[in-house]
Amino acid sequence: MVYRSNTRLTTSICAPVILSLFLFATGFACSADLPTRFERSYSPHRTVHLTISNVNGKIHVFSWDKKTITVRANAASSVLIEDEVVGDDIAISTKRNLRLGRADFEVWVPPDTSVIVKNYMGDIEVRGVNGHVIVTSIDSDVRLINIKSPSVDVRVTSGDVYFEGELNEGGSCSLQTMKGDLDVTLPAAASFNLNARALSENINLGTFLSNLTGSSRGPKGVSGTYLRGGPRLSLTAYAGRIQLHKK
């Protein structure tokens, strides 16, 4: 008799506890999948250096005609996004953790902003920026469009890099990928000093070849001066092609 009543008591205590634990675990699992939204706006007084550091997800940076900077991200709830403002530097970063949550960023900046983008996985696009541009990533296709920057530096381990823009007098543009193609579109009247190296595949300078002077050409590299020279254009592809096009 005692045994039977003890069993009933145990059951009546354990069942709600187990049910609660189950509901809690379910709720936790569900909340981990719910996306969260990050949004910040900044009103700088001067030209800003903006750094976006991500692990997994897209980063798209666009210029606009406002003086403010707006950052929006859709992120998995496991992803922690932090911002830090020190003087003219704004840094937005996602914290690394073992769960590879995704965070997709969209950023709007005044055109003269300098932009530094760091990522591990996920495509990167920067449009219409006239400040310095630095992009480093492991596995990303990178597209830089309508860029008129004094310096551009892109390094990815794998991914294609597409650049379309202008080279500033005295400036530099360095694009590198270890696995992927480099595709560069410049105005027909652009002048530059070129150093292009492709370890495994072709370098195609298109119609830029005809006016390339002082050039040295080998099986893996082409260097020379196009028109008046000036800005440095450095292109390095280990397993991919290099192509130049005129706009």
Add this chain to the structure above:
Amino acid sequence: MICTKCQELLSDYIDGALELGEQVSIERHLADCEPCRAMRDDLLQIVHFSHQLPLQAPASSLWPRIQSDLTELRPRLWDRPLRWWARIRSFNFNLSVPQMIAGAATLVIVISIGVIVSRRDGPAVNSDTATRLSQVTPLSNADLQQLEKQISKLSDSVEQRKESWDPELRIAFERNLYYVDQSLVECRHQLNDNPADDVSQELMLNAYREKVRLLEGFDKF
């Protein structure tokens, strides 16, 4: 001629791009082969109707969008100098022969002065610059050993952490490490063939640095 060969050449046959001999072979085959004739007739239809596809029209809202773009452009493009040029072009020039000769002579003198001045300055950049652009300090054994030591230490650290990573992260790391290592292998092959190859040396040094960057990046997980 067999059907596979005939069908491969059908497009060139339709476009009249084959040599006479091949053309005759195809026609002989087509005379006896209904499937290939069917294919030829279908491709002819496709080509024929493609030539006649009508023009399509965009939405009527497109022109206002273009006009709005032009309104933004106009102040920059249509500056005073261009209006001035438009006025000049609207003049009706009537030149006498002596006037034309005088104008041509002036032009020749101006161009000659320009050429003499520019030749004195010389080209801004010559092949020396091109050589400088690709010159690098040769990679010493000590440099290599230093890099390899750094890589070895980082690799050990990453190997220990890797097992706890998200599978997608692990796959991305291994895939990209493979690409970097393949590049290093290729650089070493090139240098084995030609140890004095500056470009391969520079690329190899760069590839080592990329490997360090990759390992340092993943060592933070």
Add this chain to the structure above:
Amino acid sequence: MAYITNILRMTVTVDRLEPASDLELARAVAAGDSVAFEKLYEHHHRRVYSLCLRMLGNSTHAEDLTQEVFLQVYKKIGSFRGDSAFTTWLHRLTVNQVLMHFRRRGVKLEHTSEEGDFTNVVETPLQSTRRISMVDRLALEKAISQLPPGYRTVFVLHDVEGYEHNEISGLLDVSIGTSKSQLHKARMRLRELLTKK
């Protein structure tokens, strides 16, 4: 004396290779005449849009690109000298814009994949006598839009717009052999799509 002087006066003229209307309009646009630009748009916008639509396979993108093309026309019209037909100049500008659009989006025309693009297409056996019925223009347009970008580009340039393979090879930076091969594959794929109905 006056007679001799009159003989010696000459007016500089330019030989015109172009129908007066397009060249005159182009010069007027270069001089700032926006009414002339509107006329150029009226004459040519359907041709530009049709080319964009067939190469991109999407009407929204085609409209955006048509807008971009006419903006480029406005900016670059000063460089049109009349030494080729205006339609040729405009056509080439349009094709370049389309190719830039593909490059911006990372579309690689010469790496068109053979597998996976049409997993549900049944290959017509070599020995089949099945024929496509009378080609319906709408069906053909739809089939063209379903081609992979690489095949579609070469097909539109060659069969619809009339470019030769050597011109296509220069535009797309591929060999003439590749251009011919892509064209044949495009035609065969269209045949499959039109036979499926």
